[in-house]
Amino acid sequence: MQLFLLEAETERKKMAKELKHMTFDEFASNVRAIFDNLARKGEPVLIEREGQIYRLEPEEIHQPEDLWSSYDPEIAKRGLKESAGALIGVDTEALLRDIHRDREQGSHGRSV
Numbered sequence: 001m002q003l004f005l006l007e008a009e010t011e012r013k014k015m016a017k018e019l020k021h022m023t024f025d026e027f028a029s030n031v032r033a034i035f036d037n038l039a040r041k042g043e044p045v046l047i048e049r050e051g052q053i054y055r056l057e058p059e060e061i062h063q064p065e066d067l068w069s070s071y072d073p074e075i076a077k078r079g080l081k082e083s084a085g086a087l088i089g090v091d092t093e094a095l096l097r098d099i100h101r102d103r104e105q106g107s108h109g110r111s112v
Helices: 001-018 024-029 031-041 072-082 092-104
Strands: 020-022 045-049 052-056
Touching: 020 024, 024 031, 024 045, 031 045
Parallel strands: 020 045
Antiparallel strands: 045 052
8 A cells, every 4th residue: 555655656746747837926927828828738737836836727528428329219119118017016106205205305416
């Protein structure tokens, strides 16, 4: 475990040396050019301010997959037919009560 931590720290230091490093004042006076370069190259920048180092990098934006790209209505119909009877023997009234009760409970990240 300790060897892994040493390797991770060594790799972090190596990466920090390879990245563009600048002072906060340098950053503040060249903000537009730095962001233009970030947009063009996508390479992170290290900014040092009062002994603390901050990493600035573009957020990776993943385009959502087209929900319908692999939709096959025949497969959907077959799935519905195969699921017929899946609730046989289940107390559906109790199931619906449980679902409604669970939906009324708050959860982290969901406004109530």
